[in-house]
Amino acid sequence: MPNPKRKHTPHRRDCRRSANSKLDMPNLSKCSNCGAVKLPHKICHECGFYNGKLIMPKKVKKSAESVESSDKRGSINNDNRS
Ligand SMILES: [Zn+2]
Numbered sequence: 001m002p003n004p005k006r007k008h009t010p011h012r013r014d015c016r017r018s019a020n021s022k023l024d025m026p027n028l029s030k031c032s033n034c035g036a037v038k039l040p041h042k043i044c045h046e047c048g049f050y051n052g053k054l055i056m057p058k059k060v061k062k063s064a065e066s067v068e069s070s071d072k073r074g075s076i077n078n079d080n081r082s
Helices: 010-020 061-081
Strands: none
Touching: none
16 A cells, blocks of 8 residues: 655645635625625625615614714723823
8 A cells, every 4th residue: 555655744744734724805895876896796885775775774873872982882891091
């Protein structure tokens, strides 16, 4: 029974594995309403439009809350430093 003469080096092994592990970029399309890059057959996350119709109106309240919470986090971090 023929056997390999030498063990493959870690570099050779890693090169072989990395050649098959590269992820493909998803297909991207532009939103017909705002022109933002989005996934095809999905609602645009920028404006909430799909196929020229408003499906998901953009929420303004949530973003204001997130800004407030981030400010609180920043103040907490500052307190910890001092
Ligand atoms: Zn859009």
